[in-house]
Amino acid sequence: MKQHQNIALYIIALMLLITGACTKIDAYKDKYLSNGSIVYPGRIDSVKIFSGRNRVKVTGLFTSDPKIVKYRIFWNSKRDSVEVPIKRTTGVDTAKVIINNLPEGLMSFEIRTYDAQGNISVPVDTAANVYGDLYQSSITNRPMLNAEMQPNGSALITWADVDKNSGIVNMEIKYVDKFSKSHDTVVTSALIGLTTSLPNFQPGNGISYSTAYLPNPTAIDKFNVAYQTHSVKAEVTSIYLSNTGPFQRATYDGRWGTLAAPWITNAAAKNKDGGTNGGYSSDAGGVINWETWGNTPVTNGIVYQPTSSPLPVGNYIVSFDEYSEIQANSSVYCVAAAGGNGIPVLANLSTALGSVSLFNNAVVGTTSPNINDTRSFTFTLTTPQIVSIGFLGNIIGNGNPGSYFQVKNIKLFKN
Template identity: 70%
Template sequence: MKQHKIIIYSLFILAAFVMSACSKMDDYKKKYEPNGPIIYPGKLDSVQIFSGRSRVLLTGLFTSDPKIVKYRVYWNSKQDSIETAVTRTGGVDTAKLYIPNLPEGVMSFEIRTYDNEGHISIPVTVAGNVYGDLYQSSLINRGIAKAELQTDGSALINWADVNADDGVLYMQIKYTDAVNKQHDTVITSVATALSTSLPKFKAGGTISYRTAFKPNKTAIDTFYTDYQEHSVKADVTSIYLSNAGPFQRDLFDGRWGTLAAPWVTNAAAKNKDNGTIGGYSSDGGGTINWETWNNTPVVNGIVYQATSAPLPAGNYIVSFDAYSEVQSNSSVYCVAAAGGNGIPVLANLSTALGSINMFNGANVGGTSPNSREVKTFTFTLSSPQVVSIGFLGNIVGNGNPGSYFTVFNIKLYKN
C-alpha cells in the first residue's frame, strides 16, 4: 500500500513538470512567435545557371506549394535583385529568368519564393560563370593549315587541329565563285583532320572567315572572332602568262633559237649564231636555255614577259623547274619587276619586286634529271599592276665545258 502511494505521488510530480514545461513553451511562442508558427513556402527546385555574355539564364521547377505567387533572385551580396511573379497551374511549373548587365566572372545567386501571405522560403544558393570582354579578347580564329585551288576548280581548305574542349562551334566563310556569285556558308567544327571544299572557287580570290565559340556546352550566347582574310593558293599562270613551258620558239637553227612571244629577248641574251638567236633550246621539248660552250658568255642577258593584265593586290609565288651547271663566277636570277617594260640588269637588281639566284655562285649539278629542282620566290603587290617576270643571266664561258642552265617551265601562284 505504501509503495502504491509512492507511485501515485511520482506520477503527480511528473505531470506537474510537464505542465510547467508546456507553459514555458507557450510563453516562448508568445514572445517570439506573436503571429503564430513560422511558415516556409516551398523552395525552387532543380535550379540551374546557364552562362552568357554579361548575363545568365536561371531556370528551376515549382514542384509543390500552389500558394507561391513570386520569387526573387539576389546577387552582388544581395545589393541587386530581380522579382518575378509566378502563376501556378496546379502541376510542375518552370521558372526561366534572364539576368542582364552582370560583371564578368563567377557570380553567386540566392533565390527565395513568396506565398500570397508574404511568407518567405528558405534560400537556394547557386553559382555560375558570366563571360564578357576578357573572354572575347582571348579568342582567335581557327588556323588554316593549307588553302589551295584544286584542278577541278574547287578550293580545298585544310583546317588546323584544335582541342575538343576549346569551344569552337563552327567557321563562317564568305567567298566569290568563278561566276562572281557571293557565298556565305557555315562549316561545323570537327577537332581534327577537318577539310572543306568550296566548289567553283574564283582563281586568285580569297576567303573571309570568322570562328564561333561557346565558352561551355550549355552557354546561351555565342562569341565570334572578327572576320579575317585568307588567301587561297591558286595557279594563275594560265590567266596572266603564256608560253610558260614547254616553251615555243620563234627563230630556230635546229637546236638553238629565240623564244616566241610574249617573251622578249634582249641582244645580250643572243649568244648563238653570231648573236642572232639565244635563250631557247629544243632540249626537253622546248626550254629556256643559255650555254657558254666555246667562250660565248652572256652578260646581263634578259628574257622576260609582262603579265597579260594587272595582277590584283596580294602575295605571289614564282616557281620554275630547272637544272644547271655553272662556273663559280656565274649567276642566273629569276626576277619579278613592277611594270611591263622588263626586268632590271644585275646592277639594279635591288629595284625588283623579288628575285632568286638560281645557283648562288656554286656548281649545283650536271645534266641528269635527278639534279632538277623546283625553285621559288615571292613578291607582294599593295595595289594592282602589270608585272614583268623573267630571267637575268651573267654566265661566263671558260672553254669546253662552259656553263649552262635549263628551265622547263615557269608558274605563277597567287597565295
Template identity: 55%
Template sequence: MNRNIIIFFLLLLTVAVASCSKWDEYKQYTENGETRYVGKMDLVETFSGRLRIKMTALLPADPRITKTKITWNFGNDSVVFPISKGSGADTFKQIINITEGVVSFNIVNYDAEGNRSMTETVSGTSYGSKYESGLTNRPITRAELLPNGTTEVVWDSFDSTSGAKGAWLIYTTTGNKADSVYVPIRTTGTTTIPNLKLGTLLTERTLYLPTSTCIDTFYAAAQTIPVKSDVTSLYLSNTGPGFQRGTYDGNRWGTLGTPWNTNAAAKNKSGYGGYSADEGGVINWETWNNSPVIDGIVYQVTSAPLPAGTYTVSFTEYSEIQANSSVYCVAAAGSNGIPVLANLTTALGSVALYNGATIGATSPSQSDTRSFSFTISAPQYVSLGFLGNIVGSGNPGSYFQVKKIQLYSN
C-alpha cells in the first residue's frame, strides 16, 4: 500500500515539473499573470518559384492582429506585411523574394501594442540559375523536311520524371514569319510541322516545373536543331533516276548531259564514257576489253553558292568494282571540278564505292546507298561528281552503276 502511494506522488511530481517547463516557455507572452499573446498562423504552406516563394496560411480569428513579420537567414532577412482583419478567419497569401535554395521561415503575428504570437516555422525552396543551368532539352533523333513540304521531328526517349513538362519548337514559316508549336512531354514518336521554310533551323526550349506546385516555369537553354532537307532540286539537276545523256553511240555508251562535265580520261569507250543506257540511264564505267579509266572524272557545279552549313551527299549504287580499282564520289570547293586521286585529300569530302569484287570476276557484287558529309563556313559554289581509277586489263572487267544522287542540307 505504501509503495503505491509513493509511486502516485512521484507521478504528480513529474507532471508538475513538466507543467513548470511549459509555463517557462509560455510566460514570455504574459505580464503580471495576464495572457497578452495574439493568435498565430495556421496551415502554413510554401510554393516554390524563381528566386521567390509563395506563402499561404490561415490567419486566426483574432481582430487585434495588425501585421505579420517573417524572418529567415538567422533573422538577418525579414519582411513585414500589414494585416487588416475582421472578426473571422482570413487567408494569408504573399510572395517573398529570396535567394536560391532551401530557407527556414519564422512567422510571428503582432498587434498594435507590440504583443506577439507564438512562432510558426516553415521551410520553402526557391530555384534559380543553378537549377536552370542543369536543365537539358528533350533529345531529338531526327528533324527532316520532306519533299511534300512537311517537317518530321522524331523524339528520342526522355525521363518524364525529371520535371520536364513539354518543349517549344520555334521556327520560320514559308511566309517568313516566326511561329512555334508546343509539344507535351507525354507526346512520343513524331511531331509534324506543316510549313517550315527550307534552309532554316529549328530552335528547341524544354520547360520544367521542379515541383508540381511551382509557381514559375523554368527553361533549358535554347538549342538549335539542324533540319535535314533535300536541296537537290535547288542546286543540282540531271541527278537520276534516269540520267539524261549528252552524246550517245546509238547502242549503250554515252556521255552525261548538262550540267555534267566529262574529262577525256572518262571517255574509255571510243570517245564515250561515264554514261550507259542501262536501267534507263546511269552514271557508269565499264572496263571490259582493255578499256581502263585513269583519273576519269564526271562532275557538275552547284547552280548557286551553297549557304554556309553542313551537307550530305547520298547516292544509290550497284557495283562489281574489283579490289584493284576505285571509284569515289567527291565534293570539292569551287567551280573548277573535283581533284584527281593523288589530290583527293584536298576535297571537301568523299566516299568510295564498293570495290569488293574478286579481281577478274564480277562477284561478289553489292547494291546499297552510300553517303558522306561536308561543311563549308561561308557561301560558295561546290563541284560534285565521281572520280574513277579502274583497271581494264582483263575480262571480265569492273562495272558499276550510280542510279540516283541527292544533296541534303543538315
C-alpha cells in the first residue's frame, strides 16, 4: 500500500514539473514570438564592388524571395548608409548603385535586404579599395625612350617597357602636323616593344601627352597624369648648315686644300703647302682633316661656319663621324659658340655654348688608339640667335708618323 502511495506522489511531482515548463515556454512565446516566428528575407547574391575615385559601384543579383522591397548598404561602421528601393519581377533582378564622397583607403560594406513588413535579412559583408589623391600623386607619365623624325616625315615614338601590374591603359597624345592640323591621338598601351608613329609631323614641334591608369583592372575611373611636353629630335642640318659632308673644297693641291664656303678657315689651320692649304683633304671623297706628319703642327687652328639664320629657342645636338690617330698633348674639339664670328680658341673654350673632345691624350710620348666613332654634344638656346659651329685643333708634329684626324660629316638636330 505504501509503495502505491509513493508512486502516486512521483506522478504528481512529474506533472507539476511538466506544467511549470510549459508555463515558461508559453511566457517566452508571449514575450518574443507574439508576432509569430522570425522571418529573414532572402539575401542579395553575387555582390561585386568596383573601385573608383573617391567612390565605388556596388552590384548584385536578387534571385529569390519576391517579397524584397528594398536594400540598404552600410559603411563607416554603419554610421553611413544608403537605401535603395526595388520592385521585384518574376525573374532575376539587378542591384546597381554608386556611392560617392568616400575617403581613400580600404572600405568595408554591409548589405541587408528588407521586405514590406520590415523584416531584415542576414548581412552580406564585403570590402573594396577606394582611390583618390594619394594614388594620383603616385603615378607618372610613361617614359619616352626616344622621339625622332623619320625620313618619311613622321615622328616615331619609342616607349619604355612597363610591368604588367603598372595599371597603364593608354597614352593620350596631342600634336600639330605640318599642315597646321591639330591631332588628339589615343595610343593603347602594350607592355613591351611599343612604338607610335605620328604622320606628317611638323619638325621643331613638341609632343604633349598624358598617361591614363586604372588602379585595378575592374576600376570604374581612370586616373590621368598631367600633360607634359616631350621634344622630337629632328635633323635640321640642311636648314641651317651647308657643305656638311662629303666636304667640298675651295683650294686644292691634289690632296690638301681649304674648305669651300660657308666654311671659314683661319691662318693657323693652314699647315700645308707653306700656309696655303689646310683643314681639308680629298680622302674618302672630302673630309675635314689636319695632319701633322713632317713637323707641321697646328696651334689654335679653326674651321667653322655660322648658321644661315638664327636658330630658334630650344635644345640642339651636333653630331659628326670621325676617325683619328693622335699623339700626346694634342687636342681637337667640335664647338658651338654664340654669334656668327667664330668659335673660341682652346684657352677660352669655357665660353662656348657646348663642345666635345675628339680626343684629349695627356700622356706624353704615347699615341691614342685609332678612333672610328660618332661623337656628339648638346647646347641650349634661350633666345633665337646665329650660332657658329666648327672644329678647334691643337695638334703637335713629332715627325713621322705624326698625328691626324678626319671628320666625314657633321649634322645638326633640334631636340
